[in-house]
Amino acid sequence: MTMRNQFNPQSDRRQFIKIAGAASALSTLTLPSVHAAEGAGNKIQLALIGCGGRGTGAAGDALYVKNDNVELQLVAMADVFEHRLASSHEEITKFTESDPDKVNVPEDQRFVGFDAYRKAMDLLRPGDIAIFASPLAFRPLHFQYAIERGLHVFMEKPLVADGITAKQMNELAAQADAKNLKCGVGLMVRHCRGRQELHQRIADGEIGDLIAMRAYRMHGPVGSCFSTAKPADRDELMWQIERFHSFLWASGGLFSDFYIHQIDEVCWMKNAWPVKAQALGGREYRDKYVDQNFDVYAVEYTFDDGSKFFFDGRTMTGCRNDMSSTVHGSKGSAIVSEAGHTPGKVRTFSGQRQNRRDIVWAYPQPEQNPYQLEWQDLVDAIVNDRPYNEVPRGVEASLVGNMGRIAAHTGQEITFQQALDWPHELAPNIADFTPNGPAPVMPDADGRYPIPKPGIVRDAEYELLT
Numbered sequence: 001m002t003m004r005n006q007f008n009p010q011s012d013r014r015q016f017i018k019i020a021g022a023a024s025a026l027s028t029l030t031l032p033s034v035h036a037a038e039g040a041g042n043k044i045q046l047a048l049i050g051c052g053g054r055g056t057g058a059a060g061d062a063l064y065v066k067n068d069n070v071e072l073q074l075v076a077m078a079d080v081f082e083h084r085l086a087s088s089h090e091e092i093t094k095f096t097e098s099d100p101d102k103v104n105v106p107e108d109q110r111f112v113g114f115d116a117y118r119k120a121m122d123l124l125r126p127g128d129i130a131i132f133a134s135p136l137a138f139r140p141l142h143f144q145y146a147i148e149r150g151l152h153v154f155m156e157k158p159l160v161a162d163g164i165t166a167k168q169m170n171e172l173a174a175q176a177d178a179k180n181l182k183c184g185v186g187l188m189v190r191h192c193r194g195r196q197e198l199h200q201r202i203a204d205g206e207i208g209d210l211i212a213m214r215a216y217r218m219h220g221p222v223g224s225c226f227s228t229a230k231p232a233d234r235d236e237l238m239w240q241i242e243r244f245h246s247f248l249w250a251s252g253g254l255f256s257d258f259y260i261h262q263i264d265e266v267c268w269m270k271n272a273w274p275v276k277a278q279a280l281g282g283r284e285y286r287d288k289y290v291d292q293n294f295d296v297y298a299v300e301y302t303f304d305d306g307s308k309f310f311f312d313g314r315t316m317t318g319c320r321n322d323m324s325s326t327v328h329g330s331k332g333s334a335i336v337s338e339a340g341h342t343p344g345k346v347r348t349f350s351g352q353r354q355n356r357r358d359i360v361w362a363y364p365q366p367e368q369n370p371y372q373l374e375w376q377d378l379v380d381a382i383v384n385d386r387p388y389n390e391v392p393r394g395v396e397a398s399l400v401g402n403m404g405r406i407a408a409h410t411g412q413e414i415t416f417q418q419a420l421d422w423p424h425e426l427a428p429n430i431a432d433f434t435p436n437g438p439a440p441v442m443p444d445a446d447g448r449y450p451i452p453k454p455g456i457v458r459d460a461e462y463e464l465l466t
Contacts, residue, residue: 042069044382045128047076047120049142051088054156055133058186059088060095062131062154062375063102069383073102076109076123078116079134080241080435085110114433117142126150127382135244135251136161136398137427137440140168143391147175152382154375156186158260158398159391161252163422166395173391180385184378185394189265189341191373194363198334198346201361202269206348208331210270211307215262215325215337218314225254225315227291229447237439246291247449249426249440254293255405256398259313262325263404264397265336266309269327273400274301274309276415281408283451284316290448292441299404311404328352332360343367411454 048059062072074092079085089105096102111119117138121130130146132139132155139159146153153176160166176183189195202210224243230236244250244257251257267273281294295316301309325336333352338345347362349355381388403419406412427440443449 042071044070044072044379045075045124046072046131047078047124047128048074048088048131048133049078049117049120050132050134050138050156051077051079051081051085052133054186055131056088056091057371058131058133058154058156060092061371062129062379063092063096064372065375065379067376067379067383070379071102072129072379073104075104076111076120077105078111078120080112080114080116080238082112085112114435118145121145121149121151124149124151127152129154129378129382132156135241136256137250137430140165140172141431143169143172143176147172147179147181150179150181152182152378154184154186154378155391155394157394158252158256158401159185159394160398161248161256161402162424162426163399163402163420164425165427166399166420169395170392173389173395176391177387177389182378182381182386182388183391184374184388185390186374187261187264187390187394187397188370188374189261189337189344190268190370190390190393191377192342192344192367192370193373194344194346194367195265195268195336195370197363198336198344198348199269201348202327202329202334203271206332206360207327207329207334209307210327210329212328213266213270213307213309213326214311214328215266215309216312216322217259217262218312218319218322220317220321221315223254223257225258225291225293226289228288229290230443235436236442237433237437238435240439240441243291246293247439247441248292252398252402252405254315255297255313255408256401258315259297259311259404260397260401261341262323262337263311263401266311266325266327267397267400269334269336270303270307270309272303272305273396273416274403275304276413277301277400277403277407278413279404279408281452281454290443292449292451294408294452297404297408299407301400301404326354332358342370409452409454410458412458 046062048055059074065072077085077089093103109123129152132142136158139155160169223245225245227243227246230239240247240250245254277299279299281297284295297313299311323340324338327334327336332348332350333354334348335346348360349358350360351358399419403414403416407414441449
């Protein structure tokens with residue numbers, strides 16, 4: 001069982017973004033600097049920034065990478081909440097008790113606070129890896145410091161919730177390339193060997209031209225997507241960070257955070273990103289909840305060739321659950337995800353009904369776990385000094401998610417370019433955050449936060465919510 005599953009039971013495409021100055025020239029950070037400092041052996045050290053379930057799982061998967069040239073060791077941890085850091089350290093230590101050398105994080109290497117990310121990364125050497133698993137609003141701040149320190153990075157998805165930050169992240173990605181730093185992004189479905197073969201088969205024409213795609217993520221509430229009023233004894237900003245799924249500035253809301261995998265994997269199979277989206281959405285049975293999310297979303301994405309991708313999301317109890325992705329071609333169809341991210345159980349069919357007798361190809365079972373494969377691939381790129389930067393693609397996938405979310409929240413048709421050029425930054429001045437300072441969005445006198453109003457607030461989702 002992987003750490004990710006244990007701790008968190010719940011990874012030639014078109015380019016729409018030109019990365020300014022995306023030089024791929026190698027710098028002085030070459031393979032020798034990847035290896036451990038003199039006398040320390042062939043170890044790549046890890047610092048975990050963001051110690052919730054997602055970060056704990058990512059660190060655990062990293063520690064069990066199999067590579068003959070290096071071993072990975074966790075040496076530093078950082079979070080803004082001491083209890084989360086302590087719980088994460090306990091879980092990782094317990095999971096690695098049969099190989100205790102994998103974790104070496106004494107108390108003076110566990111840091112708490114908004115500057116903790118710097119202290120954790122300061123313990124690493126150039127060529128080590130920083131893991132970013134805090135809410136996405138902090139990505140540019142942490143990424144920039146990692147680049148300054150000469151560190152490879154692994155960052156969890158999604159990467160951005162607005163266009164301004166998307167452009168910042170692409171500029172930073174170009175800087176990382178210029179220093180020959182390797183950057184992984186937690187869209188682990190791209191590393192699934194079965195889906196990789198499916199992608200190639202579709203590209204080779206096995207099911208013809210893709211003309212319709214559909215994906216679903218429908219289940220009850222998970223994580224912190226719904227929130228009731230803040231307790232009187234809690235600081236506003238810290239409360240929102242702890243419940244980041246409830247606030248658009250911190251996560252892009254549940255739409256951006258939950259739905260990016262299905263959106264990304266379907267667009268990957270199409271080898272394109274949609275050019276526009278229109279959407280529906282709304283809230284149900286929400287008297288006591290004060291978060292900013294809708295309960296239901298239905299998005300129609302349109303690609304440049306006119307083909308459609310229909311995405312449905314629902315976060316409600318007592319309803320039918322579905323977490324799958326399917327693509328339909330002119331000569332057949334394929335299952336991209338049968339019931340969740342892993343295993344995919346991918347198959348192609350000669351028709352659209354997807355009957356068992358119409359199966360053309362199915363990937364052999366059992367499958368390798370993509371949560372582990374994404375780490376295998378990142379470490380392999382570091383050890384063999386191969387170009388490796390998933391940030392631009394992660395930004396694009398995040399922007400496609402933003403496009404659908406904005407379309408639902410405003411009731412308007414939104415293009416990819418509009419999502420990229422949207423003039424409102426959700427979390428400005430994040431480097432100046434303090435525990436008792438104001439949050440990017442504040443409640444009214446009744447403890448409620450602004451919610452989207454499609455058709456009323458039609459062109460300024462971010463102004464309403466920030």
